[in-house]
Amino acid sequence: MAVSSHEDAVRAELVRLAASLFQRGYSVGSAGNISAKVEDGILMTPTNSCLGFLDAARIAKLDPAGNHLSGDKPSKEVFLHQAFYETRPEAGAVVHLHSTHATALSCLADLDPEDTIPPITPYVVMRVGRVPLLPYVRPGDPAMGDLVRARGGRNAAVLLANHGPVVSGPDLLSAVYAAEELEETAKLLVLLRGQTVRHLTGEQVADLARVFKLKS
Numbered sequence: 459m460a461v462s463s464h465e466d467a468v469r470a471e472l473v474r475l476a477a478s479l480f481q482r483g484y485s486v487g488s489a490g491n492i493s494a495k496v497e498d499g500i501l502m503t504p505t506n507s508c509l510g511f512l513d514a515a516r517i518a519k520l521d522p523a524g525n526h527l528s529g530d531k532p533s534k535e536v537f538l539h540q541a542f543y544e545t546r547p548e549a550g551a552v553v554h555l556h557s558t559h560a561t562a563l564s565c566l567a568d569l570d571p572e573d574t575i576p577p578i579t580p581y582v583v584m585r586v587g588r589v590p591l592l593p594y595v596r597p598g599d600p601a602m603g604d605l606v607r608a609r610g611g612r613n614a615a616v617l618l619a620n621h622g623p624v625v626s627g628p629d630l631l632s633a634v635y636a637a638e639e640l641e642e643t644a645k646l647l648v649l650l651r652g653q654t655v656r657h658l659t660g661e662q663v664a665d666l667a668r669v670f671k672l673k674s
């Protein structure tokens with residue numbers, strides 16, 4: 459199959475960023491999966507692959523309808539990734555991790571399901587936005603796609619209950635940066651639990667949205 463130089467570049471970028479996430483402990487074992495749009499479909503990490511050791515040539519390729527075209531069998535979370543692309547036309551990449559602190563938050567029984575990551579710093583507002591909690595379903599359940607679609611594309615990121623974060627972005631690098639920002643903020647929230655925290659005010663959040671032209 460002829461592969462465009464753009465697709466080659468996206469494959470290489472995916473391998474590089476996934477390895478970087480793995481090396482810095484954002485994923486362990488074969489946890490997590492990443493996808494990115496290319497001209498004629500979607501590239502996706504293979505199921506049971508380790509983000510630290512991907513092979514660019516074996517990354518799964520799907521057509522826009524989600525049919526497997528080439529490479530190894532795609533992640534079982536294909537429904538999750540597709541639902542982001544369907545509901546957020548601006549999404550060019552999706553990153554799902556089991557990063558420690560975001561996953562810890564996703565297990566808390568008293569989390570606000572509409573606002574799991576409150577605005578405690580400007581960067582989480584700028585890079586991630588509001589993050590709802592989606593109810594637990596087992597990994598790979600197509601119902602995960604329905605839960606994402608039910609949000610109507612309003613959120614760039616979600617937390618999957620008792621599972622972990624999912625973050626979309628216009629391209630791979632932005633999605634990875636946003637996933638890192640979400641994890642870092644989750645870490646702060648875990649560190650600050652039980653303490654009186656000063657949140658950014660509605661006015662401060664609105665000011666960020668205006669100045670940085672934020673969508674969600």
Ligand code: 13P
Nearest residue numbers: 489490491505506533534
């Ligand atoms: P895959 O190995 O199928 O991508 O699944 C890993 C995972 O993180 C499930 O949520």
